[in-house]
Amino acid sequence: MNARTALRQRGFMLMELAIGLVLAGALIALVMPLLAMQRDYDAGRKDLLAIQQASAALLGQAVAGGGLPAPIRFAESVGADAAASHLSLDASLATLPLGFAGALPGQALGVPHISSLQTAFWYDAQPALRADALTAFRAAVSLDGTSFLSIVDQFDPDQNAQMSTGGFKSQLCRNLNSLQDIEQNIRARKSTFATDLLNVTLPRVWAAGNENRFTWNSATGYSDIAAPATTDSVFDNSAAAALVVVRRQPPALRRLDRQNVVYARVVDSGLDQILSARGLDAYPADLTPVGGYGFRVYENASTSGTDDPTADTGDYAGLVKAVSLGEFAQSLRNAGLCTTPAEACKANQLFVRFSNSVRSAPPPPSVSEGLVMRWSLVDNDVVPNLYKTDAVAHGAYSEGVCLDAFSADSATSAPLRSLQISFVSPAGSPGYVFRGGVLVDPGSTVEPGVTAGVVRWRPVTALSAAEAGKTVTISCTGTHSVSADGELLLGATVPSCSVNQLP
Numbered sequence: 001m002n003a004r005t006a007l008r009q010r011g012f013m014l015m016e017l018a019i020g021l022v023l024a025g026a027l028i029a030l031v032m033p034l035l036a037m038q039r040d041y042d043a044g045r046k047d048l049l050a051i052q053q054a055s056a057a058l059l060g061q062a063v064a065g066g067g068l069p070a071p072i073r074f075a076e077s078v079g080a081d082a083a084a085s086h087l088s089l090d091a092s093l094a095t096l097p098l099g100f101a102g103a104l105p106g107q108a109l110g111v112p113h114i115s116s117l118q119t120a121f122w123y124d125a126q127p128a129l130r131a132d133a134l135t136a137f138r139a140a141v142s143l144d145g146t147s148f149l150s151i152v153d154q155f156d157p158d159q160n161a162q163m164s165t166g167g168f169k170s171q172l173c174r175n176l177n178s179l180q181d182i183e184q185n186i187r188a189r190k191s192t193f194a195t196d197l198l199n200v201t202l203p204r205v206w207a208a209g210n211e212n213r214f215t216w217n218s219a220t221g222y223s224d225i226a227a228p229a230t231t232d233s234v235f236d237n238s239a240a241a242a243l244v245v246v247r248r249q250p251p252a253l254r255r256l257d258r259q260n261v262v263y264a265r266v267v268d269s270g271l272d273q274i275l276s277a278r279g280l281d282a283y284p285a286d287l288t289p290v291g292g293y294g295f296r297v298y299e300n301a302s303t304s305g306t307d308d309p310t311a312d313t314g315d316y317a318g319l320v321k322a323v324s325l326g327e328f329a330q331s332l333r334n335a336g337l338c339t340t341p342a343e344a345c346k347a348n349q350l351f352v353r354f355s356n357s358v359r360s361a362p363p364p365p366s367v368s369e370g371l372v373m374r375w376s377l378v379d380n381d382v383v384p385n386l387y388k389t390d391a392v393a394h395g396a397y398s399e400g401v402c403l404d405a406f407s408a409d410s411a412t413s414a415p416l417r418s419l420q421i422s423f424v425s426p427a428g429s430p431g432y433v434f435r436g437g438v439l440v441d442p443g444s445t446v447e448p449g450v451t452a453g454v455v456r457w458r459p460v461t462a463l464s465a466a467e468a469g470k471t472v473t474i475s476c477t478g479t480h481s482v483s484a485d486g487e488l489l490l491g492a493t494v495p496s497c498s499v500n501q502l503p
Contacts (some may be wrong), residue, residue, distance in 0.1 A: 014407065034037045043116035044305075046245040051121060052110045053322040055246045057109040058125075059323065063335040065173050067131025067165035068243055069109070070095035071123045072100030076274040084273035086119050086251050096159040096275070098127035098135055098164060100202070101296060104245060115247045122246040124203040124296055127244055128155050128163050128175040129328070136166020136465035137175065137218065137347060139405075143470060145443030147292045151178060151348055151408040152193075170469025171347075173338035175270045176242075178347040181326050181408065183240045190232075201240035205322040210237050211314075234297060244298050244327035244430060247319035256301050256317040298322060345402035348414070350439065350462060350501075352472045354398040358495040360426050361479035363485070370394025372424040372430075373476060377403050379415050379441070387417065391424075400471060405440035405463060416442070419457055421476065421497060427486035437495055452499040462501055470501045 013382070062068050073096050077497050089103050096102045101124035106113025113121055123171040140160035148404035153159040165172040183201050185193040188461065244440075249256045251270030251387045266273055279495040306316045356373040375393040378384035392398045406414040422437040435453030444459045457474065461467055475498050481491035 030299040046376070047115045047117070048319055049203050049322075050115065051247055051319060053111045054104055054106065054109065054121060054123075055243070057111050058082055058123075058243055058245070059328070061109060062129070062131075062172065063332065063337060064086075065131045066167040066169040068125045068129050070130055070132055071100065071106050071125065072096070072105050073102055073275065074120070074272070074460065081266060081269075082274050082277070083266040083269060084228045084274050086271060087114065089113075095132070095220050098130065098132070098161070099123075099202075100275070100278075101244075115269070117247070117250055119248045119250055122244075122248050124241075124246075124298070125243040126179065126201075126203065126240070126325075127157050128165070128179055129172065131167045131172075133166055134163045135162055135164040135172050136168065136470070137463075138465070139161035139162060139348070139440075139442070139460060139463040141442040141460065142323045148348075148406040148414040148442050150410060150412055150414045151406075152182060152200050152411045154347060155179065164465075166465040167471060168465045170339055170343060171465040173332070173343040174345055174347045174349075174468060175340065176325065176329055176332070176355060177344065177410070178247075179240065180329065181346060183325065185411075186235060192409070202240050203244050203298060203322075204234075204238040205241050205298050205320070205324070206300045206303075207237050207239065208300045208302065209300050211306075211316070211415050229272060238297050239321045240325050241298075242325050244320065244322045245297065246308060246321075249317060253317075255312070256315055256318050258303075271492045283285055318385045329476075341400055341402075342469065343467075346408065347468070348406050348408045349402040349404055350458065350468065351470075352403050352419075352439075352474065353400045354392045355475040356394055356396055356398075357475070357477040358393040358394065359479050360424060360482045361493045362426070362482045363484055366482075366484065366486075368479065371426070371480060374422050374424060376420045376422075376493065378420060379407070380418055380438070384418070384420075389494045401410065404459075405438075406442075406502065416440075419453070419474075421453060421474070423480060423488065423495075425486055425488045426482055429487055431488045434494070448499065450496070450498075453497050457499055458501065467501055472499060472501045474499050 028200050039500045058068055073094045074084040075090055075100055076082060076084050085340045086099040088387065104113050104121040104123040106121065115121060130276060140162070141147065142149065155163055157163060170446035179201065182193070186201070246257070248254070254270035299316070299318050301320045301322055303316060303318070306314050308314055329338065337343070345351050345499070354373065354375055358371045358373065360371055361368060371394055374389065375392070376389040377387045379387070388401070388403065389402070390398070403419065404417045406416050416438045418436055419439045420433045422431045422433050425431055439458045439480055440458045440460060440462050441456035442460050444456060445461050446459055448456055458472065462472070476495050479493050481489040481493040482490055
């Protein structure tokens with residue numbers, strides 16, 4: 001081989017190498033986006049599985065612990081640009097007050113709490129379904145102790161700080177029943193349950209197909225709810241959730257979550273404000289994030305990701321797992337909870353049974369006979385309105401019934417209910433009201449004792465989480481004087497009624 005031939009061959013080798021490098025570069029340029037897409041897909045699948053596991057673990061905790069766990073507080077920075085972290089949790093794993101959303105308590109649940117994007121999973125829970133022991137349900141009353149707050153105020157943590165289940169499974173059922181009733185009333189009776197009361201049913205989730213309800217906000221770089229954002233339109237196009245778990249984007253890409261005003265952000269950082277900057281109220285007065293707290297309506301889980309190569313205005317890359325109130329109720333029933341008649345009661349009700357052992361005391365030679373007891377639930381109007389009534393035969397022990405201690409038919413008031421007891425005379429006359437006190441006295445914590453039913457049947461503590469799940473039994477015994485023609489007499493001989501509240 002001469003020198004010219006060797007030089008020519010070396011030239012071909014260099015040319016082939018250059019072509020090979022160009023082809024390799026082209027292949028890499030083609031493969032890298034595919035690899036990135038596959039990596040993003042794998043990360044998304046991993047995170048979707050993680051939030052599904054979290055949802056299942058939360059439902060399991062609700063069954064085992066009588067309610068949902070509290071969200072965890074994020075670590076917070078200090079100084080002029082103080083903000084809540086998107087990743088690090090509070091060092092002591094402090095929980096958040098009722099009505100505030102925060103980080104998933106993954107460590108306690110035994111599930112991942114950090115996403116593949118290096119963000120902590122976001123967790124929002126209906127406060128009335130939380131199991132916080134220190135905020136166990138206690139019916140809120142007016143300042144003068146003469147009435148209860150409305151059923152809506154009972155479940156607003158800004159009005160009633162004692163509204164959680166307290167870990168009592170019976171209260172979990174009662175609270176859930178009331179929340180479903182409030183949601184239904186707002187939807188069906190807007191004249192008395194205005195939709196601006198839907199704060200009480202937060203968190204909420206948009207109905208499928210509501211992607212067009214978001215508009216690009218060029219000032220903040222985020223997607224906001226489209227104007228006009230009336231409470232009617234929000235309510236009609238969303239549903240109440242028991243819990244929501246969200247895989248959040250890093251702060252610089254938070255716009256991809258399409259997370260409308262969950263909490264006000266710090267400047268344009270994408271980070272949430274620190275807790276002390278959000279205001280004292282858990283819920284907003286309207287859709288505007290006034291004072292740093294926000295209106296929490298999350299994207300529907302079925303909304304698919306969108307990446308427009310020409311504009312950012314419609315992009316979405318969020319992952320959401322939500323459990324509606326109905327799904328939550330079904331999960332509890334599948335686990336054997338909320339299936340008994342007593343567990344069908346709402347938070348404003350008591351489960352009551354009646355026992356009748358009263359006989360007549362006629363003059364000789366007439367013979368004593370058993371009297372029929374009649375109970376009636378009425379309001380306190382001058383002419384009482386009758387809501388429920390039934391008869392209990394002598395010697396009978398009635399089936400239980402859920403009775404209102406106060407009305408839940410209004411979003412602004414809570415009229416008291418009274419329980420009247422009377423006896424049918426041997427002659428068939430309905431008789432007088434023997435006992436007719438309020439079912440639950442909002443101003444008393446004292447047991448009525450021998451005067452049960454004269455003024456009140458139960459004290460206000462009867463509606464507390466620790467007591468409300470127990471059965472109230474009203475037992476009437478003794479004899480009642482009757483005339484020779486079989487009519488009841490207000491004589492010296494009258495029966496007595498006692499009441500207890502036991503499991």
